[in-house]
Amino acid sequence: MKKTRSILHLSTSAALLSAFALTATGTTVSAAPAHPALAAVQTIAAQASNAKEAAAFIEKQYGIALKGAVTKQQFEKALQSILAASSIAADEEKANVFFPKEEANGKLQVWEAVGATVQAAELKELAYTYSDEKVAASWKAAGLTYKADKNIAKEAAQEIAVALDTGILSAKQLTGTKLEADTSAELAYELLGKVAEFHGEQQNFLGYISEPDIYGKLVQAWNESQLIKTEDLQKVVDEGLKQDLITGYNLKDTKFDPHFDPARTITYGHSDIIHAVQLIGLLKSEGIEAKVQLEPKTSAFVYLKEWGEPVQTDDYQVVPIENGNHIAYSKEYDLSFEFATAKEKEQFQPLVLKYAKKDQEDATGLLKASWWQPLYYSLTKLDQYPVITNNVLKKGRYLAQSFSLNEDSAKVVAGLKKIDSSLTIDTYQFWVDQPFHNYLKGEYK
Structure with missing residues (x-):
């Protein structure tokens, strides 16, 4: 039987x-759907990486809740949670610590958040191969101006450049925002989502x-x-x-x-x-x-x-x-x-x-x-x-x-x-x- x-x-x-x-x-969504029943439907593909969706994913997956201006301690703890979930074996005194302890409660500037994200995404070695010319080119493509020794430290500049080139950071995210500005919860969620993605923990x-x-x-x-x-x-x-x-x-x-x-x-x-x-x-x-x-x-x-x-x-x-x-x-x-x-x-x-x-x-x-x-x-x-x-x-x-x-x-x-x-x-x-x-x-x- x-x-x-x-x-x-x-x-x-x-x-x-x-x-x-x-x-x-x-994957990215193709052009407008052919079927008339879908003509009025706004595709959610375009929203896949926006702050709201990134926040929902990070909160649900890791129990991380952020609001307002994010501190270094909050961001570091969030990064550590994502790395732990992805089974990244790291030296607690090195790979999983991104800011000096004495600065833990301080506000997190955008360039610092990007640098910590690049390190958590295991891209720092790639970043530090960037020459001044390559950094300047990446910055220019994003509407930024980089001059060696006149902006931020070279390593930080390299980290921003590789973040832009790999899609961790977009020019749109920097529109109207200074690198020295406080990191908003919205941007923090998006950066954390990228760390999860680079460790295979994103939505499947x-x-x-x-x-x-x-x-x-x-x-x-x-x-x-x-x-x-x-x-x-x-x-x-x-x-x-x-x-x-x-x-x-x-x-x-x-x-x-x-x-x-x-x-x-x-x-x-x-x-x-x-x-x-x-x-x-x-x-x-x-x-x-x-x-x-x-x-x-x-x-x-x-x-x-x-x-x-x-x-x-x-x-x-x-x-x-x-x-x-x-x-x-x-x-x-x-x-x-x-x-x-x-x-x-x-x-x-x-x-x-x-x-x-x-x-x-x-x-x-x-x-x-x-x-x-x-x-x-x-x-x-x-x-x-x-x-x-x-x-x-x-x-x-x-x-x-x-x-x-x-x-x-x-x-x-x-x-x-x-x-x-x-x-x-x-x-x-x-x-x-x-x-x-x-x-x-x-x-x-």
């Missing part, structure tokens, strides 16, 4: 799974719905993804499957986390890539804009012996267990959308329920491979979305997660801890679509 959606992840404790993730970095996404090549990028990302394997985590959750504690879980690689703003993000799980292509096409036809990220995931569940001999492929593998059943590992994905506005996020569910939810066996007018219980969720509250719990185990860059009804979470956690008491299991509640909530309760539709 071929596996079906109705049995894919259900467990006796109603624990569940999530998804796989492959992505790429964001394939592109925008409005981009004509988004479909090819999506399929390529899917084709390049593989089953995720992490022995340390799998031996625990697989034992949970054998004990009927859960019958499903997901494996994900956190390096593919899109780092989107939760207030504007919905994540949609599925296993058919053509369904994802059609879903993006549907959103585009409705004039909705969003960043798109494909996160690969592996879905694991119990494959019952009465279903017959399973057919194995590179994307679908099974391992026999003692009772005659198997544990199946299936390649799937999570598709994350960061919408241009919260209002567009709210428009997502009506479209899915109308065009991507199966309500009868011979249903027509739906996207290919639509499920009886589609899976999509938000980390922030949405009306008409019930709340469930995610039970998460982490090891290095990988995680194993199982979704459950809130009342079943304690049982899941206790059972997994009994298997391995050394584990730390995190739980959090989030908002999921009603059909999937019904699915967790054992309902077919």
